[in-house]
Amino acid sequence: MPEPTKKPVKVSQLCELCHSRKAVMKRPKNLQKLCKQCFFHVFETEIHLTIQKEQLFYKGERVAIGASGGKDSTVLASILKTLNERYNYGLELVLLSIDEGIVGYRDDSLATVKRNQKQYEMPLEIVSYRDLYNWTMDEIVACSGIKSSCTYCGVLRRQALDRGALKLGIHHVVTGHNADDMAETVLMNLLRGDTARLENSVNVTTKSSGSPIKRSKPFKYTYQKEIVLYAHYKKLDYFSTECTYAPEAFRGTARVLLKNLESIRPSCILDIIHSGEHFKLKERKKRDLAKNRKAGKGRNTATSAAANSNKEVEVRPDGSVSLHSRDGNRCERCGYLSMNRVCKACILIEGLELSRAKVAIEGDTSVNGAAKLTKTLEQLSF
Ligand SMILES: Nc1ncnc2c1ncn2[C@@H]1O[C@H](COP(=O)(O)OP(=O)(O)OP(=O)(O)O)[C@@H](O)[C@H]1O
Helix, strand or coil: CCCCCCCCCCHHHECCCCCCCECCEECCCCCCEECHHHHHHHHHHHHHHHHHHCCCCCCCCEEEEECCCCHHHHHHHHHHHHHHHHCCCCCEEEEEEEECCCCCCHHHHHHHHHHHHHHHCCCEEEEEHHHHHCCCHHHHHHHHCCCCHHHHHHHHHHHHHHHHHHHCCCCEEECCCCHHHHHHHHHHHHHHCCHHHHCCCCCCEECCCCCCCEEECCCCCCCHHHHHHHHHHCCCCCCCCCCCCCCCHHHHHHHHHHHHHHHHCCCHHHHHHHHHHCCCCCHHHHHHHHHHHHCCCCCCEECCHHHHHCCCEEECCCCCEECCCCCCEECCCCCCEECCCCCHHHHHHHHHHHHHHHHHHHCCCCHHHHHHHHHHHHHCCC
16 A cells, blocks of 8 residues: 655744744744744743843752742743753752632632642642631632732732741742733833832842842743743643732733733833833932832822821832831731831731721621622622
8 A cells, every 4th residue: 555645844834943843833922933842942941041041049959939820830830840850950849839718719729739749749838828817818808809909919928928938948939920920010110100110120039128038030031922832732730710809900901001012013021021121220319219218208108007006108019018117127916027117918917907807896707708799799880
């Protein structure tokens, strides 16, 4: 029987890197036509180069991966395992998950992380808001409404990741924040005129004041679309549902704007990050901002939940909160490391406790029911 003849692949369909295999995709970052193998290679190599250039790790370092079960952190765990073995980084990788207490969302995504733990053979530590703060996000939303949920969650999660890492004796947490997240942050700060934050919004590595924990973002230059493609082609096991509570409204606006820009000019994500990297505040402006902040003036100054104690609190656009700073010390309330007399998390929790007392006096204290009721009410239009 004659052998079936293989249909020749048109040159225009060949991978633009290896020129031998068929291209299966257009790379979102630069529209290069690639085969699967070459895509894996460039994707992994770019992340390795970022890690090297930024000198993110040292040999023997213990690193906690902030693992939410979503695509970004799942790909991060998979890639770090691959690169650690391929390039002999010598890292000890641990999965660290925060259970915010969001029924029907986080419980399902944590089930994914538990499967990842076995797939990647990494230890897993789960720390919950309930244990740390005696609140769940469902309860917080029931008390304070859905609008400020991202603010609360952001502040509490940042601290919870730090505390979870410290519990493990780890001083470095990596997260799956990607290039799209970075560009969104630059756009948001730009649109708000928040020049003070523009300068630091694109740093790969950050540290909260007073915290001994370093946080890094190895996906700083990695496009979200490519992360999804990688997870898809590698058949990674991840949880794809969005958080039950709406994303921060203004970030959502910046996201839509960015997606529109990206569809016209794919490189704009990197271009925005590049611009962010070159914003530098004049020394005088920096001093003025610091003075204003100390005096409690400025665009983002608000009297927060701790207003009952007449303290001026600055609520920053990224959700972090600051009181008058002082040198590294411990929070008066919870004893956790803080530059402020009372840490950001305690300030928020204090306000919540006041609202909880009010809810208890006014009626229904069944929190799960209250969370559902809040969501239902906010979805209604009159
Ligand atoms: N509950 C959590 N536990 C541990 N780490 C978390 C948690 N939520 C978020 N992170 C970390 O912060 C990063 C950014 O979180 P964000 O909420 O922006 O989610 P995302 O962009 O959907 O990421 P992912 O796809 O990993 O969920 C995540 O990639 C992860 O590393």
